[in-house]
Amino acid sequence: MTDITQLSYALDTFYFLVCGALVMWMAAGFAMLESGLVRSKNTAEILTKNIALFAIACTMYLLCGYQIMYPGGNGGGILPAFGTLLGSENTVAMAMTNSDAPYYAQRADFFFQVVFVATAMSIVSGAVAERMKLWAFLLFAVVMTGFIYPVQGFWKWGGGFLDTAGFMDFAGSGIVHLTGASAALAGVLLLGPRKGKYRKDGMINAIPGANLPLATLGTFILWMGWFGFNGGSQLKLAGIENANAVAQIFVNTNAAACGGVIIALLVARIAFGKADLTMALNGALAGLVAITAEPLTPTAWASTLIGGAGGLIVVTAIILLDKCRIDDPVGAIAVHGCSGILGLLLVPMTNDSATLSGQLLGIITIFGWVFITSLLMWGMIKAIMGIRISDEQEYKGADLVECGVEAYPEFTQTGSK
């Protein structure tokens, strides 16, 4: 064990922790995005959901999710190795005497992985906003973050059959984003649309979000956090080749977001005659989701185009989903589901190791597993305690009903001075 090993280990650990902190920051991004895009009467409730789901995700992943997803390195197997993170585990120094030594702190790895789970769960909260019961949602979060997500995560990142089958998903267009969107779709289908969204005469009511600066802030937070999300997924920084790769991922991630903004804005201008801000925001996010499947092999230009394709598909998907009366207040299914699938399908264009069949297998497996288990779970919760607040509660708003507080008591008519 040389001094160089010591330093390299420290640098890689730090790189992981910084990237992990950036991904944790995405929790704030989702909270701001979603609270900006719902009506004021449902704002406090969605904020509560966002902070609570983050807490549940981290706790459940510590309890069992991490061990289910990465059983090998943690001495687990079918039963999770609960001991790993409970006791003193600093066997890393010992491990340094081996040639295939880990090159960063295991807890840094846990920290980086755990914030990904929370990201997947955050995607769900937006889609089911303004009508789902708070505690039903949180109960689902327990199962999703402790079981549904880790199992499919194991299949690829834990070395399972999707990994063997050649499915490529660098930072989680499928494992994180499609997973979140699939669970969201299952919930939305069981839940039904918000009251007043789809009129009997076939007209679709636009229900504008209450606070677009917050939604914009959330998008910028997510954009920034994505540097950690994708950049950290290289898993190693120390060394010229890895450093070049991380730098390329940063550039490509940024380029894709830019492409998404530009195309979504132009498409919105052409389709609606207006430069719809919410479409620009969703374009940025769709670009980011699309590049997440493979942020390393494309050139910066190709990344801009991949992001642009995400921007195109997200505007189209939002319109189509609305036509299908699938009510997703923040566009989460379009952004994370449709653009996630797009990103996965585009991988073979820049990465020779990927195949279209491998990608399709991954998409079908992830969607199938997450959608079906989620549908079962949402269905069970619906049977036991119900998943939707009453019509009267929906009219009054989830804030007073679920949280007993108002988000903006002085700004809206219902508010008390």
Added chain:
Amino acid sequence: MTDITQLSYALDTFYFLVCGALVMWMAAGFAMLESGLVRSKNTAEILTKNIALFAIACTMYLLCGYQIMYPGGNGGGILPAFGTLLGSENTVAMAMTNSDAPYYAQRADFFFQVVFVATAMSIVSGAVAERMKLWAFLLFAVVMTGFIYPVQGFWKWGGGFLDTAGFMDFAGSGIVHLTGASAALAGVLLLGPRKGKYRKDGMINAIPGANLPLATLGTFILWMGWFGFNGGSQLKLAGIENANAVAQIFVNTNAAACGGVIIALLVARIAFGKADLTMALNGALAGLVAITAEPLTPTAWASTLIGGAGGLIVVTAIILLDKCRIDDPVGAIAVHGCSGILGLLLVPMTNDSATLSGQLLGIITIFGWVFITSLLMWGMIKAIMGIRISDEQEYKGADLVECGVEAYPEFTQTGSK
């Protein structure tokens, strides 16, 4: 001086600067948290307080605070060594020839320390919100950050008698958070509650905050910044052991916040029948404060429980303080004081080097020193210029009176279109 030393020095300096930038970011967190939890008519004023106190804290700590707190390394003594940061000081390169060489830039250390002072002072502004005079507060900030804080900081972190006595406070549950809360309590006692908070018939009026998304954003910012706060307090990253420690601190800090959220939300649900968002936010912060005294030795599970204990105590303390008619609009005394004491008392459970008597000595010393000097200082300011705005001014709001601007001129009835 080898190349390895050069690199290690650079890595540790960078680690310090990144952590310091995260703690600086907490200033934004406090500003958002507090501005979200006060009424709109007092929002611009509390924002002014927050940005001004940060500026004052950094300037006073540069002027004398740093030298009072860390006299040894800076060639000080009783009189602060004003010269240290004034002139060219790059003797670090020279020092590298010694065996007990500093391993990172001294100014990085200053940067990391200075943002802690500002954190302590930020705690005060929330508790005295909506009724204290702006300039009285800023005058207090001068003394607090230039003298009161550095003296008790010296007693432990500067190598003073609390350090010798075995008091353990890893990242400042006592030195930063209890200090802030003690000064706040002294101010609140002299200041009295807001008009209309406690009715003569014994009823307590809830005065809801004007903007809960901002308060939530503030909590997420503080949560993120806390990785720098606790993670940086290991003081060294380079090397496997230190890197493991920093990673463990990140995981534990996050786990404690999660425990705080979950328990506070459950307690609020049981106590009030509602999932009160503000309790979830205070739970997160209380969990973070509780783990700050010792974020290294507990396991991740123990950290979740420690955070959960913080979440329990903060809800209880907020209710009790309200019963005692101690009016703290944002719950700062409960979060930073009560949970800070809890965290300090729990250190011996996971760290054998700590003793209950040592912890009690530290708590009593810090509270005694800060509370008494603050009470004297607040009293002097009260005698000279008064500390409370008039009843009419309080009714109109501090914004127009102190700042001449409104925070939300278009959203509230008093606003001009």
Added chain:
Amino acid sequence: MTDITQLSYALDTFYFLVCGALVMWMAAGFAMLESGLVRSKNTAEILTKNIALFAIACTMYLLCGYQIMYPGGNGGGILPAFGTLLGSENTVAMAMTNSDAPYYAQRADFFFQVVFVATAMSIVSGAVAERMKLWAFLLFAVVMTGFIYPVQGFWKWGGGFLDTAGFMDFAGSGIVHLTGASAALAGVLLLGPRKGKYRKDGMINAIPGANLPLATLGTFILWMGWFGFNGGSQLKLAGIENANAVAQIFVNTNAAACGGVIIALLVARIAFGKADLTMALNGALAGLVAITAEPLTPTAWASTLIGGAGGLIVVTAIILLDKCRIDDPVGAIAVHGCSGILGLLLVPMTNDSATLSGQLLGIITIFGWVFITSLLMWGMIKAIMGIRISDEQEYKGADLVECGVEAYPEFTQTGSK
């Protein structure tokens, strides 16, 4: 190529990427600052401008800006070397065999540089707010970020004639901030003031911003991002001397912001009798702009004073510009132009390598080039498509006209419930 070189390369690359991510984060800061300082009816539009200009800036700089600004290293010349970032370029590992090898990933350099361009462009959007056509602005952004900015950037940072002439501008008080302000001034002069701002009787109407917490958040975001902006401009971290320099830059940057806040607040108190929050915010930014020209050579105290001078000049300049009927809703010209010039002129006081004549040459060149080319460009756009929305549109607000959405539909009277 030793292991040390590998590690050093990775550390410097990471330092660049972290600093670049912080500067990217400034885009969110400008978006929040500007959206907080305009009226609610123009908020969604300025958010759209901010996210779109960032996307355009990154895309144009990739297309040609980077190659114009740094032709040497990229094999360019008069014609930009479009190939650089298009294909595989990882010649860095090869270059390591040379003695004058690059010491970090070229794409990390691109990432750091590209977010600077976006910063310069963000400055413009605030000054022309509330009355400029969205698409006219975006068209200008294309030319500004793809041509006007890179040309003057080349003159100094690319090794052009200003560099040879001894002009000193460490992190861009001139190249970024004065550039942004000069383009903004040209736009404002062609555009004219907002309706109702300057009355015929000579009175000046204050038009308060709709959301001061957002403006404060934006300021804190910019403050934090500035650590990357200035700290990254050292361009190298690895090694004791560089690490010391970066630490000093962090301390000085922070000190200058603090000085700016304190002086601006005191000046506002004396001039207006009130502690005007917006002046404190502009003071912080002016302090940061002033220190950007030379954040390394001053002591921390000198930095506080330089920042204080920025705080003084910005309040004065805002008042004077208003007297000249130059309507800049967010104070961008005062903050970035006046304080930028101040910072450049103060460089010789702490850095012996700089001369007053060299600084003046730089100021005149940058202002002359950017102002004249911008005026031409704005003029051409005005002739082709017009740059100002109609009076009726201005009365209704740019949001509905340009974006078809409202920023706060439930908080304002025009909003639909």
